[in-house]
Structures are given as structure tokens and as C-alpha cells.
Amino acid sequence: PAPENLLEVNNIEVIYNHVILVLKGVSLTVPKGSITALLGGNGAGKTTTLKAISNLLASERGEVTKGSIVYRGEAVSELNPAALVKKGVIQVMEGRHCFEHLTVEENLLTGAYTRSDSAAVKQDLEMVYDYFPRLRERRKSQAGYTSGGEQQMVAMGRALMSRPETILLDEPSMGLAPQLVEQIFDIVKAVNEGEGVTFLLAEQNTNVALRFAHYGYILENGRVVMDGEAKDLRENPDVKEFYLGMS
Numbered sequence: 001p002a003p004e005n006l007l008e009v010n011n012i013e014v015i016y017n018h019v020i021l022v023l024k025g026v027s028l029t030v031p032k033g034s035i036t037a038l039l040g041g042n043g044a045g046k047t048t049t050l051k052a053i054s055n056l057l058a059s060e061r062g063e064v065t066k067g068s069i070v071y072r073g074e075a076v077s078e079l080n081p082a083a084l085v086k087k088g089v090i091q092v093m094e095g096r097h098c099f100e101h102l103t104v105e106e107n108l109l110t111g112a113y114t115r116s117d118s119a120a121v122k123q124d125l126e127m128v129y130d131y132f133p134r135l136r137e138r139r140k141s142q143a144g145y146t147s148g149g150e151q152q153m154v155a156m157g158r159a160l161m162s163r164p165e166t167i168l169l170d171e172p173s174m175g176l177a178p179q180l181v182e183q184i185f186d187i188v189k190a191v192n193e194g195e196g197v198t199f200l201l202a203e204q205n206t207n208v209a210l211r212f213a214h215y216g217y218i219l220e221n222g223r224v225v226m227d228g229e230a231k232d233l234r235e236n237p238d239v240k241e242f243y244l245g246m247s
């Protein structure tokens with residue numbers, strides 16, 4: 001049987017500042033339990049797509065003017081980001097966004113601020129440290145003094161502390177050395193397999209994303225130009241030529 005789709009984006013248009021049409025009819029589906037990658041170059045519309053889903057466009061004067069976004073069969077376009085978190089969908093923004101003056105552990109605990117079950121929160125903190133041993137070592141450090149890779153881990157760990165069903169992960173590889181990128185994706189895979197968390201991730205690094213993802217969508221200029229199983233996209237001559245830097 002076909003896998004159940006957790007998230008469906010149907011033909012959405014996004015306009016910024018009432019005039020700039022940035023998404024020109026984007027559709028995608030995210031199967032439950034998958035890692036689905038949203039690929040494409042700078043400015044293709046990846047971040048805009050994620051923000052449309054988590055309803056974070058308003059603060060940037062953007063709006064979805066057409067189409068629908070459905071999570072577990074329910075239209076969610078009108079929900080604010082907090083309500084979406086309650087439904088189990090959380091976004092990890094591009095550029096990490098840690099609380100720099102808090103310690104690593106305090107940052108992680110902010111991800112559980114709506115929860116009152118302190119024993120379970122403590123258990124989840126251990127779960128996060130098991131996936132990110134580096135964060136356990138650095139737990140007393142002020143987040144602002146940790147490295148870019150560690151801050152990416154903090155941002156992901158904090159998202160995990162809300163026990164999400166789906167994580168929208170924006171550009172996890174940004175600014176990281178290749179070895180660290182590999183490490184971050186290894187953790188994404190481990191969390192996907194270990195906790196059953198579904199991922200929709202935006203990534204410019206097509207190569208690494210298609211090695212770890214199950215499905216991929218390639219965006220160009222606000223449109224999906226190709227999609228399919230990651231293993232098929234990896235073998236596709238156009239993808240090889242234009243996105244994988246080999247022909």
C-alpha cells in the first residue's frame with residue numbers, strides 16, 4: 001500500500017508585499033515517516049515553502065494567496081505557528097537562532113516550555129543527548145560561544161524537546177564543513193529511524209540531501225521542476241548535470 005501522507009501542499013502561490021509572486025503553484029506530499037528533501041538553488045523558494053507551511057510568512061509581509069496546506073487531512077493554513085506545534089509540526093529555522101546567553105541545556109529546555117511533565121522532560125533531555133553526544137559535553141556552555149555545528153545541533157535538539165511528529169528543517173548544512181554536514185545528516189537519519197520523526201528539509205546541498213532522503217522535490221524559480229524517489233533523482237542525468245556537479 002502507498003504510504004500515508006502526513007503533509008500535503010496543494011498548488012500554493014505565495015506573494016510578498018502584495019506584488020512579488022515567489023511561489024507559482026507548488027505541490028508536494030510528505031509521507032509519514034519519510035525524510036523528504038526540498039532542493040534547489042539560492043532563491044528558488046525553499047524557505048518560503050517551509051514558512052508557508054508553518055505560517056511564518058506574515059511577519060515578512062508574505063501570504064499564501066492560492067492553494068491549500070493539509071496536515072493529517074486537516075487544512076492548517078489558518079493555524080498560527082504555536083497551534084501547529086501542538087499538532088506536532090515544528091520548524092527549525094535557517095541560521096540556527098539559539099538563545100545566545102543561555103546555556104546549551106537551557107536552550108534545549110526552552111523547547112519543552114509548554115510541558116509540565118518534568119520527569120518526561122528530563123528523559124527527553126537524555127534522549128537528545130544520546131543523539132547529540134556533543135551537546136551533553138557542552139551542556140553547561142553558553143550557546144553563543146559554541147560552534148556553528150553545535151548551534152545547529154542545539155536548534156534541532158530544542159525542536160526534538162517538543163516531541164514533534166514532523167520537523168521542518170531549513171538548510172541544516174549552511175556554513176558547515178563537509179564532515180559536520182555528514183554528521184548532522186547522520187543524526188537526522190538516526191532520529192527519523194529511532195523516533196519515527198518525519199522530516200521535510202530544505203537543502204542546497206543536493207548531493208548530501210539525496211543520499212539521506214527518501215524523496216526529493218527540486219524547485220526552480222518558485223516551481224517544482226522534478227520530483228521522485230531520491231535514488232531515482234540521484235541517477236537522473238539532468239540532476240547529475242545541474243545539481244550534483246557531474247555529467
Ligand code: ATP
Pocket residue numbers: 016017020022040041042043044045046047048049060061062171202204
Ligand atoms: P535560500 O537558500 O536563499 O534561502 P530559498 O530557495 O529558500 O533560497 P526563498 O528564501 O524562499 O528561497 O526566496 C525565494 C524568493 O523570494 C527570492 O527571490 C527572494 O528574494 C524572495 N523573498 C524572500 N523573502 C522575501 C521577502 N520577505 N520579501 C520579498 N521577497 C522575498
